[in-house]
Amino acid sequence: MEQLKGKSILIGKEPKNGRLLLYIPEIKKVGAIGNPNSVPGCVSRCQADKGIAHARLSIDKDGNLTLTNMKSENHTYVNGLEIMSRRITPSTKVELGIDRFPLDIQAILDAAKKLLPPPPQLPFDISHLEAVWNDFQTKKKEIQAKQKKVNLVRSGCGIFTMCAMPTIAMFGVVGYALTGIGILGNVYSFVGLKNDNTADIMEKLTEEFQEKYVCPNPDCNKFLGGNSYKFIKKQYSMHCPYCKCEYVEK
Numbered sequence: 472m473e474q475l476k477g478k479s480i481l482i483g484k485e486p487k488n489g490r491l492l493l494y495i496p497e498i499k500k501v502g503a504i505g506n507p508n509s510v511p512g513c514v515s516r517c518q519a520d521k522g523i524a525h526a527r528l529s530i531d532k533d534g535n536l537t538l539t540n541m542k543s544e545n546h547t548y549v550n551g552l553e554i555m556s557r558r559i560t561p562s563t564k565v566e567l568g569i570d571r572f573p574l575d576i577q578a579i580l581d582a583a584k585k586l587l588p589p590p591p592q593l594p595f596d597i598s599h600l601e602a603v604w605n606d607f608q609t610k611k612k613e614i615q616a617k618q619k620k621v622n623l624v625r626s627g628c629g630i631f632t633m634c635a636m637p638t639i640a641m642f643g644v645v646g647y648a649l650t651g652i653g654i655l656g657n658v659y660s661f662v663g664l665k666n667d668n669t670a671d672i673m674e675k676l677t678e679e680f681q682e683k684y685v686c687p688n689p690d691c692n693k694f695l696g697g698n699s700y701k702f703i704k705k706q707y708s709m710h711c712p713y714c715k716c717e718y719v720e721k
Contacts, residue, residue, distance in 0.1 A: 474587050476532050480579060481524035481541075482567075483517025484510045491574075492517040493582055494524065500586040504578060513568030515545050525567055528579060536576070538565060594719040595687040595711075597703070604700040607680040614676070618669050688716045 478497045485492040489508035494501050494517055501519050515525035526547050529537045539556040540547040548566040549557045559565065565574040681694050691714035695703060698712070709718040 473534075474590065475530045475580065475583060476534055478530055478583075480528040480530075480583050481517055481519070481522070482526045482528060482574070482579065483524035484512075484514040486516050486518070492519075492524075493579065493586070494519040495583060495586055496522060498587065502582050502586045504582050511568060511570045511572055513546070513570045514572050515542060515568075526574075528576070536560060538563075538576075592688075592716055594717040596721045597687060597700075597709075597718045598720045600684060600687075600695070600703075601700045603680065603683045607676065607684070610676055611673070614669060614673055686711045686713060686716070688714055690714065691716065 478495055481494040481496065483492055484490075485503055488503070489510050490503040490505045491510050491514075492501065492503050499519075515523075517524040524541055525545050527539045527541055529539065531537070536559050537556060538547065538549060538554070538559050540554060546567070546569050547554055548571060549559060550564050559576065561577040561580060563576060565576055566572060567574055685692050685694050688711060691711055693711075693713045695712070698706070703709075703712075703718075709720075710716065711718065
């Protein structure tokens with residue numbers, strides 16, 4: 472409704488195909504609704520070039536609707552009463568002509584919106600995406616560093632155990648002690664492996680990143696993939712790789 476404010480819609484029968492014809496004088500756009508020959512002859516023709524129609528639906532700056540009968544010989548009904556001009560709503564019962572052709576006001580408005588040119592697309596601010604990218608990379612590196620540390624401990628314990636066992640023959644009790652330490656280390660590593668939830672943490676982190684690292688254009692909102700923030704700025708020249716909308720930094 473916002474885009475239609477301050478505009479009017481001329482409504483009448485299509486001269487050739489007999490459909491319901493709409494004309495928006497402010498933008499000189501014409502559109503048709505319904506099937507051929509679906510509108511009876513009692514509905515006056517809509518002649519866009521002459522600005523003539525059966526009725527005019529006006530939308531003021533506040534979005535209020537006013538239906539006006541455009542010719543004295545026409546018949547226009549609102550809630551069963553014949554009118555010349557009346558304030559209505561999208562759900563008001565409206566009929567045209569002596570045959571009471573039903574007019575769906577909401578359908579008229581929806582069809583009129585499609586005739587309007589698309590609003591100018593403003594550049595979208597992507598400065599917040601830098602923090603999203605950096606936060607994801609930092610947390611991912613922390614998880615990878617933790618995993619690497621655990622793997623090193625496991626590897627070290629295995630090597631320690633293998634090296635300690637030959638010392639039993641040479642050092643006796645000391646060799647047994649070293650071997651026991653190695654075995655305990657392996658047990659600790661096994662328990663740590665069993666309770667490791669790194670994969671779950673990484674999966675959750677990735678899901679959150681995929682939800683946030685998206686094109687800010689609500690009509691696009693696609694995940695920007697593995698492209699770094701710097702890569703998007705450089706490779707795509709501050710444009711979305713999908714919808715091609717323009718990006719800015721504020």
